[in-house]
Amino acid sequence: MIEIKNVSLWYDKNHQVLNDISETIQRGQTVVICGPSGSGKSSLLRCINGLEYFQKGDIIVNGVSVQDPDTNIHQLRSNIGMVFQHFELYPHMTAMENITLAPLRVRKKSKNEAEKKAMEILERVGIPEQALKYPAELSGGQKQRVAIARALAMEPKIMLFDEPTSALDPEMIKEVLDVMIDLAGEGMTMVVVTHEMGFAREVAHEIIFMDKGRMIEKGSGHDFFNHPKNERTRQFLSRILI
Amino acid sequence: MGFLNYTFDWSVLWRHPYGNMFIKGVVTTIHLSLLAWMIAVIVGIAIGIFRVLPIRSFRFAGSFYVQIFRNTPFLVQLFFWYFAAPLLLPEPAQEWLYDNVPNYAYWAGVAALGTYTASRVAEHFRSGLLAIPHDQYRAAYSTGLTTMQTYRYVIAPYAFRIIIPPFTTEFLTCFKNSSLAMTIGVMEVTHTAYYVDSFTSHGLETTTAASLVYLCIALCVALFMSFVEKRIYIPGMIARGQ
Numbered sequence: 395m396i397e398i399k400n401v402s403l404w405y406d407k408n409h410q411v412l413n414d415i416s417e418t419i420q421r422g423q424t425v426v427i428c429g430p431s432g433s434g435k436s437s438l439l440r441c442i443n444g445l446e447y448f449q450k451g452d453i454i455v456n457g458v459s460v461q462d463p464d465t466n467i468h469q470l471r472s473n474i475g476m477v478f479q480h481f482e483l484y485p486h487m488t489a490m491e492n493i494t495l496a497p498l499r500v501r502k503k504s505k506n507e508a509e510k511k512a513m514e515i516l517e518r519v520g521i522p523e524q525a526l527k528y529p530a531e532l533s534g535g536q537k538q539r540v541a542i543a544r545a546l547a548m549e550p551k552i553m554l555f556d557e558p559t560s561a562l563d564p565e566m567i568k569e570v571l572d573v574m575i576d577l578a579g580e581g582m583t584m585v586v587v588t589h590e591m592g593f594a595r596e597v598a599h600e601i602i603f604m605d606k607g608r609m610i611e612k613g614s615g616h617d618f619f620n621h622p623k624n625e626r627t628r629q630f631l632s633r634i635l636i
Numbered sequence: 637m638g639f640l641n642y643t644f645d646w647s648v649l650w651r652h653p654y655g656n657m658f659i660k661g662v663v664t665t666i667h668l669s670l671l672a673w674m675i676a677v678i679v680g681i682a683i684g685i686f687r688v689l690p691i692r693s694f695r696f697a698g699s700f701y702v703q704i705f706r707n708t709p710f711l712v713q714l715f716f717w718y719f720a721a722p723l724l725l726p727e728p729a730q731e732w733l734y735d736n737v738p739n740y741a742y743w744a745g746v747a748a749l750g751t752y753t754a755s756r757v758a759e760h761f762r763s764g765l766l767a768i769p770h771d772q773y774r775a776a777y778s779t780g781l782t783t784m785q786t787y788r789y790v791i792a793p794y795a796f797r798i799i800i801p802p803f804t805t806e807f808l809t810c811f812k813n814s815s816l817a818m819t820i821g822v823m824e825v826t827h828t829a830y831y832v833d834s835f836t837s838h839g840l841e842t843t844t845a846a847s848l849v850y851l852c853i854a855l856c857v858a859l860f861m862s863f864v865e866k867r868i869y870i871p872g873m874i875a876r877g878q
């Protein structure tokens with residue numbers, strides 16, 4: 395479903411951020427990416443939905459090449475949901491308006507239809523009663539669940555998560571992870587940048603460790619935690635799995 | 637003649653021919669400032685956008701503009717527009733100007749105040765745009781919104797709310813600065829006060845009246861802006877009632 399082929403990315407001539415990344419993600423799989431700060435995790439995620447231009451390699455999503463000039467990038471993006479570390483809800487819109495903006499403007503749904511669907515999704519993420527609140531009136535966990543609902547409202551085939559729980563207090567992490575675990579269980583294809591290793595163990599089909607723009611190690615949850623091959627991975631795991 | 641011997645004669649404010657002069661002065665102050673403000677907003681927003689574009693020559697042009705207009709005294713700029721700018725025109729254009737634009741001073745005042753205020757508006761607008769995190773744009777794009785839609789529904793309303801308070805201040809300053817147009821002979825309200833004093837020696841009354849005019853304008857603007865702020869008030873966005 396997602397084929398990443400030898401992708402390299404530079405922000406400027408002497409700053410290489412991704413170095414020859416290749417990876418294939420099957421439909422319905424959840425892949426977790428971890429690694430130290432600055433290793434290029436967010437950049438890689440952004441390449442997948444064409445938010446970042448990469449100089450080398452190719453990414454094929456659902457048979458469509460992301461950087462092909464003939465590709466309708468807006469249409470491609472509308473089928474890939476994305477969730478950010480700092481939620482990035484539109485602060486001047488209610489939760490409901492946040493969720494229905496793209497269905498109304500991109501999918502050209504009717505207001506009724508979009509709102510009905512939005513309520514269904516809000517129920518699914520457990521906060522239907524927050525529909526008419528503004529982002530500033532929500533807790534961190536609620537904001538992130540609205541952000542997930544906003545992505546789901548486009549009925550995406552793929553979901554990308556960039557450290558969705560890193561900005562949350564511990565007691566709110568669970569409410570967000572539960573939603574993500576549900577999604578994985580329902581067969582959503584997901585790429586998740588996270589350091590929540592409990593989550594990775596439970597749902598990841600594959601875990602990737604990145605460092606300095608390279609994929610250093612990848613394996614199934616079991617192999618990754620119990621028999622890491624690379625010294626850097628071992629060091630990293632020993633630091634985050636206390 | 638000491639203060640105690642001064643006999644107030646408020647009738648200089650409405651007595652013929654001074655009453656008409658004052659009305660004209662007030663009207664001139666208002667439309668000169670409003671015209672200048674329109675230029676300031678249009679040019680300012682354009683320059684502000686120039687300064688954040690990913691194209692180096694635009695950024696350079698934008699910051700060149702801002703540096704020139706912000707770092708020279710407004711009075712000097714006013715003199716430039718009045719005395720020097722016409723000399724830069726080709727001779728036929730100069731002649732046309734002298735023959736056909738009897739109130740050239742007025743237009744020089746509008747141009748000077750407009751372009752000067754634009755440099756300040758540009759800076760506020762730029763910092764408003766920069767205050768919006770990159771991921772906010774990405775969140776909008778990731779749902780499939782086009783660039784135009786992203787600016788229209790997400791970025792512009794967001795930036796607008798950030799910059800309302802500094803815009804209000806600039807708008808008021810624009811009115812107050814318009815009084816300097818008297819130095820090039822524009823008969824706005826300050827000049828009128830000075831002029832009427834020169835015939836009647838009732839400067840106390842005339843300057844009081846001019847001050848009250850500015851005060852009234854400021855109050856009207858403040859009232860209007862607080863109405864606007866209330867209309868678009870959103871929890872957690874602009875700080876109200878500073």
Ligand SMILES: Nc1ncnc2c1ncn2[C@@H]1O[C@H](COP(=O)(O)OP(=O)(O)OP(=O)(O)O)[C@@H](O)[C@H]1O
Pocket residue numbers: 405411429430431432433434435436437438
């Ligand atoms: N838009 C950008 N322009 C220039 N450099 C950037 C940009 N975005 C990221 N970088 C740089 O690229 C490198 C990789 O960034 P990236 O955000 O992909 O890392 P990350 O693994 O997600 O890190 P973190 O855990 O801190 O989020 C960093 O050195 C960062 O400073």
Ligand SMILES: [Mg+2]
Pocket residue numbers: 435436437556
């Ligand atoms: Mg990151």
